[in-house]
Amino acid sequence: xxxxxxxxxxxxxxxxxxxxxxxxxxxxxxxxxxxxxxxxxxxxxxxxxxxxxxxxxxxxxxxxxxxxxxxxxxxxxxxxxxxxxxxxxxxxxxxxxxxxxxxxxxxxxxxxxxxxxxxxxxxxxxxxxxxxxxxxxxxxxxxxxxxxxxxxxxxxxxxxxxxxxxxxxxxxxxxxxxxxxxxxxxxxxxxxxxxxx
Numbered sequence: 001x002x003x004x005x006x007x008x009x010x011x012x013x014x015x016x017x018x019x020x021x022x023x024x025x026x027x028x029x030x031x032x033x034x035x036x037x038x039x040x041x042x043x044x045x046x047x048x049x050x051x052x053x054x055x056x057x058x059x060x061x062x063x064x065x066x067x068x069x070x071x072x073x074x075x076x077x078x079x080x081x082x083x084x085x086x087x088x089x090x091x092x093x094x095x096x097x098x099x100x101x102x103x104x105x106x107x108x109x110x111x112x113x114x115x116x117x118x119x120x121x122x123x124x125x126x127x128x129x130x131x132x133x134x135x136x137x138x139x140x141x142x143x144x145x146x147x148x149x150x151x152x153x154x155x156x157x158x159x160x161x162x163x164x165x166x167x168x169x170x171x172x173x174x175x176x177x178x179x180x181x182x183x184x185x186x187x188x189x190x191x192x193x194x195x196x197x
Contacts, residue, residue, distance in 0.1 A: 001165070002133065005122045008162045009048035017051060020160055023183035025054035031186065033154060033179075034059070037114035041067040041081050041153075044090075046097050047132075049119040050158050050182075060086065067108055070099045071136070078139040081108045110140050113153040118177070120157045125187050127176040128168035129157050141175045154178040 012020070028034050040059050045051040056066050067081040071093045082100040090098035110116070118137055122130040131137060141155060157180035164187075170176070180187045 002121050002130065005130070005163055005165070006047060009050075009160050012048065012160060012162070017048075020183040021051040021054050024050060024052070024158060024181055025058055027181055027185050028055050029058045029062075031181075033115050033156060034062075037064060039065045039067060039108070039112070039114045041069065041110075041113050041116040043069060043117065043119050043158075044098055046119075050160050052117055052158055055117070067113060068100055069136075069140075070102055070107075071095075076139075077134065077136060079110070079136050081110060081113060082106070083108065111143060111152065116141075116153050116155050117158050118155055120159050120163065120180075122163050122165045122168060123157050123159055123177070123180045123187070124165055124168045126167070127178065127180075128170045128174065129177050129180075130165075130168050135173075138173055138175050142173065144175055145173075156181060158182075 034040075040056075042052040042056050043049070045053070059066050066084050068084045069079040070082050072078045072080055080102065082102055082105040084100050084105075088100055088104070091101055093099050118129065118131075120129045120131055137155075144155075155175065155177050157177045159180055159182050161182040161184050164180075164182070178188070
């Protein structure tokens, strides 16, 4: 399924990619998630993922801090987060994905973020996410499985509408999403219908 869904997003034209990114940014900046947050973690696009750059630009203009994931040293297979400011140098990690230099910026713990936007390969309307298969986000946010009341940060998947599938079978270690946002709007985990918060 990963290959098929990756092919779907890679088949989108550069014009479709740009339009989808702008639509997602428009939906997100009017949401309660965006309006209430001070710090937001995003990702740098790779392999046809929906580009959150317009959203990050809007966040910076609104005075919010933007963070990027950084791979933790092996064998941990989890993520750290570092603040990213326009013009900061980025260096490719072992997968060739650019990330900030942790020697120049203080590491920010994942539980201290206000909101996290995650890339994905596929999603369903129940908050299940299929990633690239490395489990980095699941390991990083595994502490959310043990929380009953304070569940910060909310995890929001970012995707093209064509990445939606009927159902993803979750495993005990999979961390569910609070919502997914596409060019068409929000899918909240607790609701089967589309809704923009």
